[in-house]
Amino acid sequence: xxxxxxxxxxxxxxxxxxxxATLVADGFDVTGIMLKLWRGESANTASGCxxxxxxxxxxxxxxxLDIPFYVLNLADRFENSVVKDxxxxxxxxxxxxxxxxxxxxxxxxxxxxxxxxxxxxxxxxGHYARVEQRDGRFRLLRGRDERKDQxxxxxxxxxxxxxxxxxxxxxxxxxxxxxxAAELELRTATKPDSQEICFVPAGDFDAYVGAQxxxxxxxxPIVDSGGRVLxxxxxxxxxxxxxxxxxxxxxxxxxxxxxxxxxxNAVVVGPRDELTVSxxxxxxxxxxxxxxxxxxEVLVQHRAHGEVAPGTLHPQGxxxxxxxxxEPIEAVSPGQSAAFYDASTPEELIGGGIISAxxxxxxxx
Amino acid sequence: xxxLDHSATTPVxxxxxxxxxxxxxxxxxxxxxxxxxxxxxxxxxxxxxxxxANAIGSSPAEVVFTGGGTDADNLAVKGGAQxxxxxxxxxVTTSFEHHGVLGPAEWLTGQGFEVTRxxxxxxxxxDPQVVASATRKSTVxxxxxxxxxxIGTIQPMAEIVDAVKSVNPNALVHTDAVQALGNLAxxxxxxxxxxxxxxxxxxxxxxxxGALFVRSGVPLEPVTHGGGQEHGLRSGTxxxxxxxxxxxxxxxxxxxxxxxxxxxxxxxxxLLAGIRSAVPDVVVNGDxxxxxxxxxxxxxxxxxxxxxxxxxxxxxxACSSGSACASGAIDPSHVLLAIGVSRGLARGSLRFTFGxxxxxxxxxxxxxxxxxxxxQARKVAx
Numbered sequence: 233x234x235x236x237x238x239x240x241x242x243x244x245x246x247x248x249x250x251x252x253a254t255l256v257a258d259g260f261d262v263t264g265i266m267l268k269l270w271r272g273e274s275a276n277t278a279s280g281c282x283x284x285x286x287x288x289x290x291x292x293x294x295x296x297l298d299i300p301f302y303v304l305n306l307a308d309r310f311e312n313s314v315v316k317d318x319x320x321x322x323x324x325x326x327x328x329x330x331x332x333x334x335x336x337x338x339x340x341x342x343x344x345x346x347x348x349x350x351x352x353x354x355x356x357x358g359h360y361a362r363v364e365q366r367d368g369r370f371r372l373l374r375g376r377d378e379r380k381d382q383x384x385x386x387x388x389x390x391x392x393x394x395x396x397x398x399x400x401x402x403x404x405x406x407x408x409x410x411x412x413a414a415e416l417e418l419r420t421a422t423k424p425d426s427q428e429i430c431f432v433p434a435g436d437f438d439a440y441v442g443a444q445x446x447x448x449x450x451x452x453p454i455v456d457s458g459g460r461v462l463x464x465x466x467x468x469x470x471x472x473x474x475x476x477x478x479x480x481x482x483x484x485x486x487x488x489x490x491x492x493x494x495x496x497n498a499v500v501v502g503p504r505d506e507l508t509v510s511x512x513x514x515x516x517x518x519x520x521x522x523x524x525x526x527x528x529e530v531l532v533q534h535r536a537h538g539e540v541a542p543g544t545l546h547p548q549g550x551x552x553x554x555x556x557x558x559e560p561i562e563a564v565s566p567g568q569s570a571a572f573y574d575a576s577t578p579e580e581l582i583g584g585g586i587i588s589a590x591x592x593x594x595x596x597x
Numbered sequence: 598x599x600x601l602d603h604s605a606t607t608p609v610x611x612x613x614x615x616x617x618x619x620x621x622x623x624x625x626x627x628x629x630x631x632x633x634x635x636x637x638x639x640x641x642x643x644x645x646x647x648x649x650a651n652a653i654g655s656s657p658a659e660v661v662f663t664g665g666g667t668d669a670d671n672l673a674v675k676g677g678a679q680x681x682x683x684x685x686x687x688x689v690t691t692s693f694e695h696h697g698v699l700g701p702a703e704w705l706t707g708q709g710f711e712v713t714r715x716x717x718x719x720x721x722x723x724d725p726q727v728v729a730s731a732t733r734k735s736t737v738x739x740x741x742x743x744x745x746x747x748i749g750t751i752q753p754m755a756e757i758v759d760a761v762k763s764v765n766p767n768a769l770v771h772t773d774a775v776q777a778l779g780n781l782a783x784x785x786x787x788x789x790x791x792x793x794x795x796x797x798x799x800x801x802x803x804x805x806x807g808a809l810f811v812r813s814g815v816p817l818e819p820v821t822h823g824g825g826q827e828h829g830l831r832s833g834t835x836x837x838x839x840x841x842x843x844x845x846x847x848x849x850x851x852x853x854x855x856x857x858x859x860x861x862x863x864x865x866x867x868l869l870a871g872i873r874s875a876v877p878d879v880v881v882n883g884d885x886x887x888x889x890x891x892x893x894x895x896x897x898x899x900x901x902x903x904x905x906x907x908x909x910x911x912x913x914x915a916c917s918s919g920s921a922c923a924s925g926a927i928d929p930s931h932v933l934l935a936i937g938v939s940r941g942l943a944r945g946s947l948r949f950t951f952g953x954x955x956x957x958x959x960x961x962x963x964x965x966x967x968x969x970x971x972x973q974a975r976k977v978a979x
Contacts, residue, residue, distance in 0.1 A: 268926035287924035302907055303925040342978075349977045350907055 235261040238398065239347035240356045241339055242266050242294065242301070244286030247358030247401050249293045249420045250409045254400035255356055256297050263350065264294040264301040267343060269310040269334075270431055293418050306342050313337040315431060322469035323447040325494035326567025329385070329536065330429055336388040344393060354398045361386050362402040363394055369521040370394035372581045374573075377405035384533050387571045387584025389520050441469040452497035454481060457490065457506060465499040468492050474507060474563025488563070490592075508560040508593035514570045517553045517585035524582055529575035530555070534564050534587065545572055553585065560593035599914045599959040603799075603891060603952035604746055604776060609842065610801035616845040617803065620838040628835050629826065638837045645844025649808050652851035653774075653795065654784035661809045661827045662840050666775040666796030667697035669809035670740075672831060673771040673792040674701040676817035677738045678710055684767055685735030688712045691723055691742070692935035696920075697794070698740050698773050699931075719937050721750035721883030729760035736761075736768045743793070744776035747920075747932040747948055748883035749892025751781065754788040762789070769815060775799055775807075779850035779857065780889035791815045795847070797839065801953075802846030806839035853953065861891035861951035868949060868960045869893055875968035880942065882933055891951035896938065900945045900974040903927045908970040909947075914963055917948045 238260040240252040255262045266287055287303055294301030314333045321328035339357065347355045360375030361383040372389060375381040389397060401409050413421035428435035441449050448469025453461045463481045465471060470478070475489040479501060488507050491500035512534070524530075526547060531540035532555050543557040555570060564587060571584040600608075609617075620641060626634030628642050642662070650657040663669040678688055690702050692714040702712045713731045717723055723741055732739060739761045744751055758770045771792035777783055779800040785793050792815065797806040811817060811830065823832030872879055872895065880896040897905060902918030906927070909916060919927040933943040949963070 266924070268922070268924050284923045287926075291925070300910075302903075303927075304903055305926040305928060307926075345977050346901075346904055349904055349973050350911070351973075 239352040242290040244289040325492035327565035375402040473565040510593040511591035512555040513589040514585035515588040519583035604950035617838040617842040648844035652847035665807040669794035670697035680818040681737035725756040725760040740771040742773040749888035758789040797843035800850035871964040904974040
């Protein structure tokens with residue numbers, strides 16, 4: 233029997249290093265691939281996954297595992313999709329999640345396609361998630377380590393990709409991952425987790441807005457829900473729904489950003505009760521295994537590493553869904569992803585999409 | 598493994614290895630030392646200098662050993678421009694040079710120099726008149742490569758030197774001749790150049806050794822300062838085993854140049870014919886006739902070179918595509934963009950370069966898999 237072939241997306245971090253090591257141990261014919269996503273040598277020397285130091289780390293891990301290692305240049309794709317979307321979203325008053333978009337358009341699209349062209353049976357990454365086959369369908373489950381779970385950023389995987397994806401560290405918790413790396417003497421064993429957006433230099437988002445997003449850096453008014461001007465903002469790209477700090481306004485009660493109005497170049501603020509949301513409209517929806525019955529009970533996660541809240545899910549048309557929360561929730565930013573977990577099997581992600589609109593709880597009441 | 602990447606590097610020849618070995622363990626002296634081990638090492642260096650000089654048509658005193666081709670280019674470009682700073686601040690080069698020249702030229706712009714990079718047409722052959730018209734009274738250095746490293750095209754060096762000198766006789770003319778050695782009969786006097794860079798590992802020598810031809814009387818400012826080796830132009834203890842190997846490699850390269858060209862031309866032509874029948878829309882980059890015989894550079898429309906390269910590697914065939922950056926990723930070739938190939942097409946480039954040990958079996962191996970690999974790579978959207 234011929235060995236199954238796996239391409240592992242290696243970032244130079246400990247998780248993808250252990251993913252590769254696990255597949256080697258499981259008998260796969262493994263090829264490591266790192267993506268070069270940024271033009272020039274390096275966007276971010278401190279963190280991220282596309283600098284030369286990270287490539288050297290990944291290459292040395294591949295050497296230890298005795299697997300072929302290549303760096304694929306997908307900088308044009310990344311720039312024209314993920315970075316462009318990031319800028320467009322901020323300019324239209326939304327708060328994008330570039331890691332989701334990178335998974336959607338780069339890792340599980342451009343890379344996936346190339347891995348398959350190279351003859352791979354599966355594409356593996358270092359995400360904390362799991363894939364399980366049940367009732368004839370491949371299903372995405374949360375990683376065993378609740379605190380590290382990354383299923384939220386993988387909601388876009390369709391059956392086609394789920395059937396050919398694998399997440400070896402999803403079975404472990406993070407300390408276990410590090411222990412495996414240390415046992416194998418991989419040089420990435422103690423490397424800190426990357427936190428920042430890989431293409432924002434030195435993690436300085438404020439400077440990035442000024443330099444790269446002129447449309448989102450134009451000053452404008454801060455207003456309340458009645459349209460009364462309370463102050464000036466420094467460009468809508470620097471504000472996100474739920475934000476309290478940096479408004480520079482004092483009116484006696486704490487004020488929060490409740491809406492970013494790109495059309496009027498205004499930031500809308502209000503007291504905490506104006507942050508509550510009872511309903512979401514979610515677009516670009518993908519259901520990885522099957523389209524659920526309307527009104528299904530779900531747990532909805534609306535930000536990375538955020539809490540889930542119960543509600544019902546109502547698919548509309550081919551790629552839209554409405555979430556009705558049982559109890560109002562706070563601070564939902566359009567542009568972020570909503571991931572749906574089946575309330576009866578709360579580990580299973582059944583779908584997700586991009587939040588396009590919210591209904592304020594006060595409006596319903 | 599079928600190795601068709603001889604412009605990247607070549608295996609060390611057995612004769613070269615044998616010439617190097619004594620200087621690793623037995624005759625390990627420092628050629629600057631007065632004692633007999635030092636003198637033996639010094640003799641080996643001077644013997645190699647004679648051989649290299651013979652191979653390029655210079656006198657031995659005009660050969661400066663360096664740490665490789667890029668090292669030699671840096672000495673020529675930075676050293677020449679800075680020494681003649683009193684005459685002007687203008688440099689002429691081409692848009693498709695090796696980074697060994699483009700890098701130092703770019704660095705010099707930060708030192709107050711102005712650099713003109715003349716355009717090169719789709720033929721990949723530089724027009725001497727275009728170089729001449731870019732040359733000014735204030736031009737201190739002109740640098741044009743003899744043979745392009747990616748597309749193999751041969752530049753008319755003698756005509757370029759004549760054209761430049763007729764405009765400004767004081768301008769130094771340098772040529773990066775790294776890809777010329779072993780692929781062309783070399784005579785630096787016939788070319789009339791002032792400076793020429795060479796590298797050992799492209800011709801069966803070891804890596805990390807090169808030479809700069811510096812015409813007698815041509816002024817240069819050193820780039821590396823120290824103990825004053827190599828007439829003060831390239832300080833640092835000489836790499837005796839490497840230099841000894843380079844001497845033998847250069848001698849063999851010059852002696853066997855015609856024989857090798859005939860050998861690799863047959864293989865190259867057969868590979869191209871096979872590729873054309875497998876992939877009829879293949880595009881050959883640069884003039885096929887005015888290039889060294891062992892080079893084939895093509896673009897495969899609607900395919901990514903990086904995927905073709907990986908698939909070929911998996912099939913046991915080593916070739917190259919575009920230019921590798923520090924991380925190992927492949928960027929579209931600046932050479933192909935410089936000769937007018939579109940960015941989209943340039944992404945699908947492949948370079949096959951043959952050496953004296955290449956065989957029909959290497960060509961057969963490529964042709965056996967090529968059509969299937971292209972079909973596989975074309976499944977991937979841009």
